[in-house]
Amino acid sequence: MKKFISTTSAPKAVGPYSQAVLTDNILFCSGQVAIDPATGTIDVYTIEEQTERVISNLSAVLKKAGLSIKDVVQAQCFLTDMGEYQKFNEVYGKHFSKSKPARFTVEVSELPLEAKVEISCIATKSS
Numbered sequence: 001m002k003k004f005i006s007t008t009s010a011p012k013a014v015g016p017y018s019q020a021v022l023t024d025n026i027l028f029c030s031g032q033v034a035i036d037p038a039t040g041t042i043d044v045y046t047i048e049e050q051t052e053r054v055i056s057n058l059s060a061v062l063k064k065a066g067l068s069i070k071d072v073v074q075a076q077c078f079l080t081d082m083g084e085y086q087k088f089n090e091v092y093g094k095h096f097s098k099s100k101p102a103r104f105t106v107e108v109s110e111l112p113l114e115a116k117v118e119i120s121c122i123a124t125k126s127s
Helices: 047-064 082-095
Strands: 002-005 020-023 026-032 072-079 102-107 117-124
Touching: 020 047, 026 047, 047 082, 047 117, 072 082, 082 102
Parallel strands: 072 102
Antiparallel strands: 002 020, 020 026, 026 117, 072 117
């Protein structure tokens, strides 16, 4: 059975998709960019600020599903400038220091709303 997860503590979907879908004990989170959930805009500009906001948005979706960052088993990360990888990694590492999920990071030519970073993830509920 699928359960669609939605919270106003994270930005609403900007297209025909769900913030997340829970099936059995696996949560599939859609990609988040640095949109402020209150305003619907990106109002932070550095890679560090955007990464913090993205992780905050993901955390809100995870929380709505009864999970947290520590339950993430894989993260998919997209950057528009791999030259900012180290700065991105420093912020990301603060949040995933104890629970280090599998991850890939790639550079893309463009992200929605001119964002610098997007992260999606898969998390699991412990039995």
